[in-house]
Amino acid sequence: MLQWTLGLCLLSVISGQAADKIKTANGDLTVHPVKHGTVVFQWDGKTVFVDPVGGAAPFKKFGTPDVVLVTDIHGDHFNKDTLTAVVKEKTVVIAPEAVAALAPAGLKKSITTLANGKSVENDAFSQQGARQRLRDDVRRQAGLRERGHGGHS
Secondary structure, eight states: OOHHHHHHHHTTTOOTOOOOHHHHTTEEEEEEEEEEEEEEEEETTTTEEEEOOSSGGGGGGGGGEEEEEEEOSTTTOOHHHHHHHHTTTTTTTEEEEEHHHHGGGGGGEEEEEOOTOOOOEOOOEEETTHHHHHHHHHHHHHHHOTTTTTTTO
């Protein structure tokens, strides 16, 4: 249920939108839209940044993220400077291999790659690449090339 809720929230993110709270069995899931596809989730004492771009300033009020998800190599999802600024020693970065290959050397130790159809779990987060698997199936049917977990060709 939580994965579905997170996916739905990601699809509805609009720049400038106020934070939203979704009731869950473990307390409220707070969704903070930042800009375009960039969003911050806070739930059960954990903070997750999704596609942090735009510099460190928009993220300061959320503190240190437990997890950072980067979904694609395009600039509206992946920015080396922003990523370097927000990722701290204990932050786990989850990203497709295409992003990991482009990440600054100092961040490589923080990155866990998530391949299509695979899952990753840690103390802060469980994520499955199912959303992207569906998107990649559509890409293949349309004859588009595959890459990463992002929404662009």
